[in-house]
Amino acid sequence: xxxxxFLKAGGIAATAAVVPGxxxxxxxxxxxxxxxxxxxxxxxVVVVGGGPSGVAAALxxxxxxxxxxxxxxxxxLGGMATRxxxxxxxxxxxxxxxxxxIKGIFEEIVNNLVENGGxxxxxxxxxxxxxxxxxxxxxxxxxxxxxxVLKFVLDTMVLQAGIKVLYHTTFVKSVVKxxxxxxxxxLTKRGLESVKADFVIDTTGDGDVAATAGVPFTIGNGxxxxxxxxxxxxxxxxxxxxLIKDVxxxxxxxxxxxxxxxxxxxxxxxxxxxxxxWDIERKSVNLHRCVKGDEWSVNVTxxxxxxxxxxxSLTAGEIEGRRQVQEVxxxxxxxxxxxxxxxxxxxxxxxxxxxSRHIEGEFLLQADDLLNGVVPEDSIxxxxxxxxxxxxxxxxNTTNYTLMKQGRWYGVPYRCLVPKGIRNLLVAGRPISATSxxxxxxxxxxxxxxxxxxxxxxxxxxxxxxTAAKDVDIDSLRKxxxxxxxxxx
Ligand SMILES: Cc1cc2nc3c(=O)[nH]c(=O)nc-3n(C[C@H](O)[C@H](O)[C@H](O)COP(=O)(O)OP(=O)(O)OC[C@H]3O[C@@H](n4cnc5c(N)ncnc54)[C@H](O)[C@@H]3O)c2cc1C
Numbered sequence: 292x293x294x295x296x297f298l299k300a301g302g303i304a305a306t307a308a309v310v311p312g313x314x315x316x317x318x319x320x321x322x323x324x325x326x327x328x329x330x331x332x333x334x335x336v337v338v339v340g341g342g343p344s345g346v347a348a349a350l351x352x353x354x355x356x357x358x359x360x361x362x363x364x365x366x367x368l369g370g371m372a373t374r375x376x377x378x379x380x381x382x383x384x385x386x387x388x389x390x391x392x393i394k395g396i397f398e399e400i401v402n403n404l405v406e407n408g409g410x411x412x413x414x415x416x417x418x419x420x421x422x423x424x425x426x427x428x429x430x431x432x433x434x435x436x437x438x439x440v441l442k443f444v445l446d447t448m449v450l451q452a453g454i455k456v457l458y459h460t461t462f463v464k465s466v467v468k469x470x471x472x473x474x475x476x477x478l479t480k481r482g483l484e485s486v487k488a489d490f491v492i493d494t495t496g497d498g499d500v501a502a503t504a505g506v507p508f509t510i511g512n513g514x515x516x517x518x519x520x521x522x523x524x525x526x527x528x529x530x531x532x533x534l535i536k537d538v539x540x541x542x543x544x545x546x547x548x549x550x551x552x553x554x555x556x557x558x559x560x561x562x563x564x565x566x567x568x569w570d571i572e573r574k575s576v577n578l579h580r581c582v583k584g585d586e587w588s589v590n591v592t593x594x595x596x597x598x599x600x601x602x603x604s605l606t607a608g609e610i611e612g613r614r615q616v617q618e619v620x621x622x623x624x625x626x627x628x629x630x631x632x633x634x635x636x637x638x639x640x641x642x643x644x645x646x647s648r649h650i651e652g653e654f655l656l657q658a659d660d661l662l663n664g665v666v667p668e669d670s671i672x673x674x675x676x677x678x679x680x681x682x683x684x685x686x687x688n689t690t691n692y693t694l695m696k697q698g699r700w701y702g703v704p705y706r707c708l709v710p711k712g713i714r715n716l717l718v719a720g721r722p723i724s725a726t727s728x729x730x731x732x733x734x735x736x737x738x739x740x741x742x743x744x745x746x747x748x749x750x751x752x753x754x755x756x757x758t759a760a761k762d763v764d765i766d767s768l769r770k771x772x773x774x775x776x777x778x779x780x
Contacts (some may be wrong), residue, residue: 320478330474332358332486334455336750337475338494342370343736344720344743345494346445347396351747351775352492353452353603360486361454362477363726364461365640368445370496372736373438374637378588380434381421381735383413385699392559392672393737396744401434409440412584421535421580422660422699424590425555428694430676436724437582462495465504470714470759490715490750490760497599498648498722506710506718507651509577512727518645520594520683521571522612525636526623527586530641533629534587535580539673550554550689559626562570569622572617584637590643591619595687599647608642638690644721645681645734652724653761654706656691662730663707664698669743669765671708671772673700673780674738680731691731700780703733705765708746714759719746725748745772 338345341363353359361368371377378779383393390396391413400567404410413432416422423430449456463476463483483628502508511517538555544555554575563569567596567641577590592615597608616638623630654667658678666673675695683691695701707724708717718724719742721734733739749763756764769779 293536307531310670316672319739320366322604324615329486331484332359332360332455333488333593334486335489335754336747337362337486337488337490338492338493339500340370340494340496340720341365341368341456342494342496342720342739343372343497344739344746345370345722346449347743348492348494348719348747348750349742350396350452352610352750353454354447355554355745355748356750359452359454361449361456362460362462362486362546363456366458367442368449368456369438369441371441371643372403372436374640375643376438376525376588376637377643378436378438378523379416379588380413380436381676381736382432383434383737384675386695387699388418388635391432392670392701392778392780393586393686393741394696395772395775396743397737397740400441400448400740400778401436401731403444403448404436404440407440409444410434410436419542421531421538422664424577424579425538425545434567435579435582437646437775439507442543454752463500465491465500469505470712472500472713472715473498477678480768485688488715489754491742492746492750493716493718494720496644496647496721498650498718501650501710501713501716501718502648502721505711506716506717507538508648508722509609509651510648511646515726517596517599517647518683518731520597520608520645521590521643522592522616523639523643524592524595524616524619525581525586526587526589526616526620526630527583528632529585529638530629530636531580531587534627537628539651540606550683550686552690552692554708556627557631560763563622563626568625569618574688575590576619589619592616593681595682596640597642597644599644611720613638626673640710646721646727646730648722649727649730650718650722650724651711652718653711654704654715656707656725656733658693658728658732658762660780661701661729662693664694664695665700666700666702667704669705670702671705671768672738672741673704673778674703674733675700675740676735676738678728682729701739702780703742705745705763705768706761708742708749709761714761715747715753717741717746717760741777749773765767
């Protein structure tokens with residue numbers, strides 16, 4: 292990249308903003324230019340972000356014969372599933388609980404996990420059990436998995452597919468010419484580098500590539516409000532039988548009042564609140580039993596108004612999350628049967644971000660379409676996940692949880708992945724073109740993997756036929772998804 296390109300790409304200001312203290316580290320006579328390695332990489336398909344959607348996208352593109360590079364800011368694949376400790380995979384079945392409807396690469400990953408002792412197959416996991424946090428409707432056939440095994444499984448799969456993976460590599464900015472992304476600026480330990488791409492898939496969760504390429508977007512609900520964050524934690528060394536016995540004796544008392552859930556352990560949360568030992572904006576604890584029987588995944592911290600695009604806000608959120616984790620851990624040891632000797636195994640490496648950017652695409656997915664089981668003709672996956680909007684009623688304690696009203700599944704159209712204005716870009720996963728409410732359903736990991744797989748196949752079609760993302764032939768795309776084991780209804 293020459294100096295002019297670099298300045299166009301955000302230049303000195305962007306570098307200084309991304310790397311505080313960068314200027315101070317230049318020795319005499321050096322310029323920022325000395326940190327820029329010219330076009331280090333080139334690929335037909337570059338996938339940015341190695342979470343559930345990115346892994347599936349890269350696998351699908353590489354298996355379609357594309358020279359594929361997968362860029363990941365962290366040190367492993369899986370995104371929220373590994374670094375975020377988010378678990379289990381939400382349901383992949385239809386509303387009747389009879390048919391597995393999210394398949395393809397998702398199913399392959401599940402099978403590989405099971406084979407390596409790192410998951411319980413969803414066919415064996417039924418609702419209202421410790422593996423579904425005793426939740427019922429919308430929670431049948433979830434998939435408990437071990438994030439450590441997932442890291443290994445995903446490494447193995449991407450290597451087998453011939454994907455070049457770059458960990459510790461942060462996407463900084465898209466360099467756009469006309470309506471095309473020409474290259475991507477990356478930040479590595481070597482400095483600033485770039486990768487030239489015929490086609491790019493943005494799976495950063497935040498729509499970073501699309502936003503810096505000029506694709507319009509909204510944030511959160513469009514009125515500046517995003518769903519709260521959660522820092523996940525894992526506890527082990529729990530006498531699970533005692534814990535399960537206690538919770539199950541209270542099952543008939545589980546309730547929802549004005550959108551506030553009173554589920555597992557609300558009877559102890561009440562006591563702790565009264566004793567001034569609980570100040571978290573949740574009245575019960577969402578805890579899932581893990582694959583290893585004495586291990587539990589706890590989703591209860593609630594951090595409000597975190598701006599996932601602002602490092603200061605993220606820093607404050609991480610610190611507050613860890614403070615809450617300590618409070619929750621003490622709560623478990625003091626109040627919860629079977630937890631006296633519990634160990635805090637791990638907190639997530641990164642905050643769980645429920646919401647940030649939603650890009651503007653060729654179609655806006657809306658809640659009503661999902662709830663009414665609409666399956667548009669260009670659907671690239673079907674799913675039945677309920678709409679889950681935390682903090683959705685103004686009161687931060689509430690969660691709007693809305694089940695489908697009719698049909699066994701709804702469709703997610705390809706057009707939601709096609710951003711406005713850029714011909715060689717698709718966006719998959721959390722930031723697709725959907726309202727804040729609709730994303731509350733399709734942001735869960737099985738649909739994200741199905742979106743990624745579709746995006747990878749579509750990218751290969753676009754490269755091979757030299758077409759824009761929006762002109763990819765839908766019939767061929769859908770046929771290929773089904774050929775690869777996907778289910779489209
Ligand atoms: C609190 C919480 C609870 C949840 N509960 C569940 C649940 O029980 N079950 C379920 O199935 N789903 C659940 N979800 C949803 C799910 O985990 C996420 O929505 C899903 O992982 C999104 O997948 P993704 O691939 O779009 O993004 P992510 O999983 O966020 O992955 C994005 C990846 O991109 C990388 N990245 C980001 N920016 C850059 C950059 N600039 N350069 C390089 N790399 C970058 C990140 O490091 C990350 O690896 C939950 C989410 C949260 C936050």
